[in-house]
Amino acid sequence: MLLIALDTATPACSVALVDVAHGYPPGLSDAAATPATAGQPAATAANGSEAGAVVGGQAVVVTGRAARQVVDPRRHAELLVPLVREVLDEAAVRPADLDGVVVGLGPGPFTSLRVGVVTAGAFADALGKPAYGICSLDGVGAGLTGRVAVATDARRREVYWAVYADGARVAGPFVDRPRAVVDALREMSVSRLVGPGAALYPDVFADLAGPGPHPWPASATGARTGAGPDTRAGTGSGTRSGAGPGQTSGPPRTADPGYPSPVVLARLAAADVLARRPPAPLVPLYLRRPDAAEPHPPKTVAV
């Protein structure tokens, strides 16, 4: 089944067209995708083109067909729908051919997060197809083995974070100051922290540094490379299509901090999609109340 998956919970605006199906991918033995090794989610086939997973007790093949990612925290609303169109065009898929939409529900900066969630909701509504929401941190953590924490920027000197055990979220999502995260992780015996929030506070997180997640289109692949527009105007803005930085073509770029992968989000929704389970409403994971103060009563008490 064909899904559009997107995430706008970090500075990255990410879109992927993903095919999910029952069964095992070629190049991956049945044994490698049985429940016995379900602790290795997103097992990636040697050829990198397809990923098998056991989701909800069922073997699922997840194939990335096309993908785009642009890093520009302030232009998600301008970028997202054109990127969806590019991805569909590249794969020669019409919106009506889609079977559903998957979106990262955050946590993330509110304005960008809402762009993704409302886009997913409206797109699915227009097509009469379901839209599934997944915690955006899972788009990083579900692709990792072992015990690991994922952090993203929550601004205001805080991070959004969650803890994963072999790809399954076991705590979070939360929002906290970096120092409090370090304390909590020590208590949970978690010694590795990844994700774009980890690099923001290198001093505080120094002892938790570890190898980052696999760059997403590389685990997503099937996506072709080089079809996207080049770097756009604006600081830190760049379009990436298909290939991850693991591939050596092109000029050197800054290390990928491990943004949520829409392909991983799609994989996490795959069981529901394949079983045609009705989705839960798309409710963003804000984790914070709106800033609003009730006014002081008027100085003059009239009447």
Added chain:
Amino acid sequence: MSGRRAGDAPLVLGIETSCDETGVGLVRGGVLLADTLASSVDEHARYGGVIPEIAARAHLEAMVPTVDRALSQAGLRHRDVDAVAVTAGPGLAGALLVGVAAAKAYALALGVPLHGVHHLAAHVAVDTLEHGPLPGPSIALLVSGGHSSLLLVPDLARGEVSPLGATVDDAAGEAYDKVARLLGMPFPGGPPIDRAARDGSPTIPFPRAKAADGTFDFSFSGLKTAVARWVEARGRAGEPVPVADVAASFQEAVVDVLTAKSVAACRAHGVDTLVIGGGVAANSRLRALAEARCEAAGITLRVPRPGLCTDNGAMVAALGSLQVEAGVPPSPLDIPASSTLPL
């Protein structure tokens, strides 16, 4: 529309999220087929004003259900939509983004053109749903909690709308909210002040700022302060505040300046049609005084019914419909939402 049945015209879905109302309208050939609204006004009431983050969250929650409600109200399906129009600005940035992102998604998914429109132009356009096409150049007075503007409107569909003047400080509706709070009335302040004023007389000589300055700008901040000082003075003197008289006098000062400048703008530009829109257009005293002054000056006054004056999706669909029928090129899918979108 001329010589064409509304049934043949394109169906335009309009989306409005510039402030605290999630509005969705459906218009075909100048005919309003549905107008649905979800408002977060109650959530803002205790803060005495619209809280942008609360408004944006409410828009997100209401967006898709409000679209679906509009379609079912009109007995239509998503795939019947021929174009999507959306308020691209001005307004609250986070609120606008929800509507703009949704509109783009609907447009791409349905394979139809997108029209980003200006909120103030849409306020003028909504009148065409009730009173038909504008006969020629018009003057528009738009007054609400967010804006107080005088516009010259040579050709609405082509986006020819030029600002003549605007408030230099508070919007008229904002002044209503602040004075209402001072008088112990709920938010938003327009309706309770209008009601209270009916039992009072406008005998307190509050100032008419900029009334005779020869511009088409407004200022309501000084008026609000004058009301506060007057009420405080009564309190210090140990005298009760005549709430109805204060409300009536404040309201008279506001609508006096608004209507006088509107009529002056019509005269200055040789225009004989005045359109009033925005939430404050629902004010009974503004309507009455505008009617009297327009009649005396030989100006045709057009005020849509109150439900269409406040922010809604019908106005966006109305302007989108005019643009589509006039062959105005659609907007690209990367248009930004602009909190300060110029006319």
